[in-house]
Amino acid sequence: MTIMPSGMPVNPTGMANEVQDTINEVFPLYAEVQMLAQRGVYVSVEVAPSKVVVTIKVARSVAATLPELLAHIDDTRPGQLPSGQLAVTGTMCQGSALLRVLIPESWVSAEELALLTGSESADPTSLL
Structure with a gap:
């Protein structure tokens, strides 16, 4: 372009x-x-002249795919939406695409999500 x-x-x-x-x-x-x-993976892509924003919602029935998906995202940061839903933001394509992954309700706690994204160091054996 x-x-x-x-x-x-x-x-x-x-x-x-x-x-x-x-x-x-x-x-x-x-x-x-x-x-x-x-x-069971719902993807919404917004493409604008200065950004690409991808929102990914994973159904609880396929939530087991989340660790692999999150592993492919750079600069992951767990957080919480105003509604209380857990989400992970990060980037792909050398930072040119912003991703927002919505985590199924009750799948993991905020602390467990921090472990999955590597933003907190603790023993993850209880998650296996």
């Missing part, structure tokens, strides 16, 4: 073609998101 100065003239045909190309690029992603949803 080329970022052009705001004073440059815009070619309407070229812009329409770029929009169509962008939309066409979304369909493979859409298919992957649908496949994940069928397995």
Whole structure:
């Protein structure tokens, strides 16, 4: 993607073609998101000119996949949403994508989540 100065003239045909190309690029992603949803992993992707934000919600039935998922996320930080739901934020793609993983209710405590993300040192044997 080329970022052009705001004073440059815009070619309407070229812009329409770029929009169509962008939309066409979304369909493979859409298919992957649908496949994940069928397995209990719900992914929402927001793409803007300056950021990519991905929200991932994992169904309790497949919560056992969370440790592996969290292991692939950089700079993980456990936290809690205003609603009280536990979440982990982090990055992927060398920091250019922000991820928010929503943790199923009652799956782990805040302390256990801190252990899973490596943000607290303690004996994790009770989690196995």
